[in-house]
Amino acid sequence: MVTSRDFAGTTWRLVRENGAVVAPVVMLRPDGGIGGVEEAIARGWRVRDDRLAILDGDGVASLTFALPRNGDARRLAGCVAGAETTVVGLERIALPSALAAPQPPAPAPVFRDRVGRRRDDLVILRAGTGSLHPTWTDDLDDADRDWDLCISWYDAAEPDPEMPCEYLTVQREVRKLAAVRDIFAHRPDFADYRRIWLPDDDLAVSRRAINRLFAICRRNHLDLAQPALDEASHVSHAVTRRDPRFALRFTNFVEVMCPVFSAEALTACLDTFPTTLTSWGLDVVWPSLVGAGGTRIAIVDAVTVTHTRPVGGGYDMSSAFGEMNALLAAWGKKLAPVVYGGISAGAPV
Incomplete structure (x- = not known):
């Protein structure tokens, strides 16, 4: 079963049904806040009733996404609240980086x-x-x-x-x-x-x-x-x-x-x-x-x-x-x- 713990600290891309990018980075912060998006429709998130909800500034769901039953949560299909025919998707991504490859690990500080x-x-x-x-x-x-x-x-x-x-x-x-x-x-x-x-x-x-x-x-x-x-x-x-x-x-x-x-x-x-x-x-x-x-x-x-x-x-x-x-x-x-x-x-x- 997928829970909020599986999403805390994860990074996503919000796209339309045709693949057009709406928000390149959506970070689901462990404290329940949203990072990377400054629009009022995305101020928080929660998992409830097998759905991931993106919340507006009033704590009301603005976007909802169905959670997969098999636990594979790399891509989620959802819709705009109140306009169920407007389909959107969340795609799991790595945290954006300006580096071509991660730097090798440094020795542990003493x-x-x-x-x-x-x-x-x-x-x-x-x-x-x-x-x-x-x-x-x-x-x-x-x-x-x-x-x-x-x-x-x-x-x-x-x-x-x-x-x-x-x-x-x-x-x-x-x-x-x-x-x-x-x-x-x-x-x-x-x-x-x-x-x-x-x-x-x-x-x-x-x-x-x-x-x-x-x-x-x-x-x-x-x-x-x-x-x-x-x-x-x-x-x-x-x-x-x-x-x-x-x-x-x-x-x-x-x-x-x-x-x-x-x-x-x-x-x-x-x-x-x-x-x-x-x-x-x-x-x-x-x-x-x-x-x-x-x-x-x-x-x-x-x-x-x-x-x-x-x-x-x-x-x-x-x-x-x-x-x-x-x-x-x-x-x-x-x-x-x-x-x-x-x-x-x-x-x-």
Whole structure:
């Protein structure tokens, strides 16, 4: 018998009876939400009475699909609710990737833990010898710090074993986001942190600002966010530059340079991390998995960082654009940042 457990975390393509693609990617999230589709007719899903139902924003079935009795659920036939003659289909697909082939598995990360009281939030920093984290402004008493620090070291030189952090691991064979996915694969206890920040190591920031970033995300129930870039920063996307009119802006775009995830949002997005080497394009995909268009995704103008290095210094730009275009085509997305509104500067956040 097919149950909801068989569908949780699976990825599909929605097509018409003639094979025309309606939605290239429909992810059935384990929490009952829908990822990859931003239309109001697809906000959730459930399995009931031998049918898979796609639910609208009111929790009402908008599409229904009959479940096969033999357990082969690779292709489902269904119809639009209220218009049973309008036939649609769901086809099971692999998670879209910009890579021609999966990257070979890296060695399992080995951790040096130095944790006393575990704090609420976690910063995972991919760092090398040029990392700016030793220069983060020390304007916060350690007793007030609400976040632990995990250093994922990528340089050929050995890291200082006494480097001040709660966790230290060496991951030289993989890029930033693939390394983060490997970390969570081998440290499931990290999922107990409430929120996780993934900054690049060329960002200048203060420790107190990191505290403030996590606090604003928590108070405003943000699932996906980032600090704004200040006036001294190298900027790729104008929407990420600080807007002095706002304390935060609700948007459909958070840059891969420094995203903050809630634990639930990270679970929804984690499998996309190794689908590209450069990570370009994922900043468009993630909001569609978390729920773009509402008030759970934001750029936080009340907290700024400085991006100190020119964009694209660590990889070939033509390859990065190629990966981004391939990834967005596979997901049916476009790079089109939108600001839906926000909270005005000076208002409490």
